[in-house]
Amino acid sequence: MLTPSRPVIKIGISACLLGSPVRFNGGHKESRLCSETLARHFEFVPICPEVAIGLGTPREPIRLVGEPTNPRAVGTVHPELDVSDALTAYGERIAAELDDLSGYILMQKSPSCGMERVKVYQANGHPVDGGGSGLFARALMQAWPDLPVEEDGRLNDPVLRENFLSRVFAHAEWQRLRDTGLTRKALVDFHSRYKYQLMATDPLQYKALGRMVATIGKMPLDEFAPTYFRQLMQALKKTASRGNHSNVLQHLSGYLKRDIGSEDKQELQHLITQYREGVVPLVVPLTLLKHHFRRHPDRYVANQAYLQPHPENLSLRNAI
Template structure:
């Protein structure tokens, strides 16, 4: 029995237009079927539309980013005297604090308020610039919450990015639950042990760095260590796991079964792992066999590993990577 199978529904924020709310400048929406019809079964969504929140009605003239791509202004496309840069930035900072209990955020891509990156920025004469920028609200929000998992809805079409984002959301929620139950040095060390193989798949170097941090932190204040550890964890998990790293982790995990497998079984699991590494089969294939074998031959250390089930199985995220 796996001890780490997620059962809770993390709370995450989402651009309201992606949930079908008619809040866009033209009274329309950008409903995401994936978010509304599938992810809503596993997440508690909090809908946010910063443009509506700062008083822009529906319908309204659209806004766009103008000026320096590093620090653009959000202005009306028709009436250029309409500028809502500060209002959007202030609302981003406000919501970063108000939504303190969320575990992730899905933003509307290309939006001058909500786009995370590659948002079109115009020169003063109206000509688009080569370099893109970030939506004003999204930039302010993300700067205030740098460790929060965020993603643009369009990028969720990529199965690797999608699996990585959801994994980070559940890890963030896991840490939030740990804090509620009470931080201790032992609790953080046990948390790190559970994330060993997930970190090794994403960023094996960071796993070693965080282990060294915990091993040498005895004289430092607990809150300081916890903050540094969690920041390092989320930075490590941001890197998408490669097939090579996944294969290495699978080999490590299969080693815990060596006393229970005959040469034929060992050859079968090794072949499946190599087939995955070479792109012949998806990750779910060797994982399914490993989980079956661990049900037959339980191991308490492996049972606690987040890597085996970092998100609900019904999401089928590892069927496509």
């Protein structure tokens, strides 16, 4: 059941992660995080590229061979079975057809869907150090460089999970803005809303994008907007450190300096320090900060995505 309070957000996903028996051995790799928790918040679009290009279930496994930067996907028993071009073409087709996705979750280690570190075998039968990307996944990521993409295994890391889903909601917000008719004012307002999120993930790009937005009137919007958004999504892809989060919390607490007393200020500073030192999770100082802003509203702060970049009941900041 999707959460009704927000517009529907679509995420592509490797079908096996939702429990579909599409693996080479007729099995699946169901992720309860995806099929139960995230399914309440997103509309998943399940895809198995290997089945989609005509490989049966069960089937002969495939693997990547050759150069890691440009491998081939061939059968493990019959290497004359080469589905490289078919997987790449299908990735390009999906990218062209499903332009309303705001994220993609891929099956790790898969020669078709793996995002990175997929084994690529040399002629001597040994894998190359570092590996490569699955061919379907690579085609997707090349066609959609701005799309938040993550692997299921990496989503077990609470920091990576929070970062990925924050980017998904940012991407979806940009899509809605673009679809309703992007204006220079709307872009400036969008950037203003993501200022503190940027400060947390990439302080240098926070400044660079600020300078960039200040020049928005100097080029056509249809040229400016894609460049801006690509740079924004690259900046948001960096995971925020405790130090950067603490810096943002300090900046936000500055808006309360005339509204709360010395004891409240000391308590807030104490919790920010405890968070920086790893004693408490991010949700603790944030909860107190939001409590004070409910009592002393500030329109600019209330509009900041940083305070609630994703639904509260996802509890993403309870473990970071």
